[in-house]
Amino acid sequence: MKTFTALAANILVGFSILAGTLSTNALANEYTEGKVTVDHPWSRPTPPGVPMGVGYMAITNGGGSDITLTSAATPRAENVSIHESTMKDGNMSMRPLKEGLAIPAGKTVELKPHSYHLMLEKLKGPLKEGESIPLTLTFEGAADMDVELSVEPLDGSMQKKDNGMDHSGH
Numbered sequence: 001m002k003t004f005t006a007l008a009a010n011i012l013v014g015f016s017i018l019a020g021t022l023s024t025n026a027l028a029n030e031y032t033e034g035k036v037t038v039d040h041p042w043s044r045p046t047p048p049g050v051p052m053g054v055g056y057m058a059i060t061n062g063g064g065s066d067i068t069l070t071s072a073a074t075p076r077a078e079n080v081s082i083h084e085s086t087m088k089d090g091n092m093s094m095r096p097l098k099e100g101l102a103i104p105a106g107k108t109v110e111l112k113p114h115s116y117h118l119m120l121e122k123l124k125g126p127l128k129e130g131e132s133i134p135l136t137l138t139f140e141g142a143a144d145m146d147v148e149l150s151v152e153p154l155d156g157s158m159q160k161k162d163n164g165m166d167h168s169g170h
Contacts, residue, residue, distance in 0.1 A: 033145045035063035036103075038137065043120070043149040045129045053077065053127050055118030055135060055149050056111045061103040067141035070100040074135045074149075078122035085114050100140065127151045 031038045041057035053076075061067050072080040082097045092114070101116055103109050111117050118135075120127075127133060132148040139145070 029148065029150060031145055031147045033143050036061060036067065036139065036142045036145065038145060038147050041135065041147045041149045042152050043127055043133060044154055045151055046123060046127045048126050050126065051122050053120035053123050053133075054113075055080070055120060055133075056113065057147070057149075058108050058110045059103050059137075060108040061105055061142075063105055063142070065105050065141060067103050067105075067139050068100040069103060069137060070140050071138045072118050072135055073138075074120060074133055076124055076127070076133050077120040078124070080135070081119045081121060082116070083119050084116050087114070103139075129153050 029040060031041075037060040039058040039060065041055065043053055043055050046053050055072070059069065069082060072082070074080055082101050083094050084097055084101075085092060085094045087093075096119075097116075101109065101111075109116065120133075129151055131151040133151060135147050135149050137145045137147060
């Protein structure tokens with residue numbers, strides 16, 4: 001009986017490891033074009049009638065010279081602009097980066113909440129959780145890249161599930 005219990009436990013551990021690997025690989029969306037890698041492009045869902053969305057990702061320049069993200073486009077919005085949010089004297093402000101976003105050689109720049117991000121302006125419809133939004137990134141000094149923004153839940157990074165119990169409210 002002990003052998004059967006040990007075998008069953010090993011099988012469950014194996015399935016857990018395999019499931020963890022599969023879900024990690026399924027969630028990992030990375031795009032590479034030449035020396036540029038875009039990791040985990042994502043967005044948030046938008047309520048109906050809200051004309052703006054956001055785009056986040058990490059852009060790595062593995063090349064030997066600086067590049068610049070100069071623009072982006074998606075069929076889901078009339079315009080996409082590159083912005084930076086900053087906090088000064090307790091006030092959050094946002095400004096467009098009209099000259100683009102520099103990605104230094106050998107560095108990674110993160111587009112994330114309260115920092116650099118893409119603004120998807122004049123959306124043609126709400127962004128819904130689970131969707132993939134096509135997006136073309138245009139660079140100076142590197143090839144254009146087609147990626148997809150995964151529309152993820154607002155609290156997706158906050159939810160922790162343990163033994164089937166949701167602890168996101170804690």
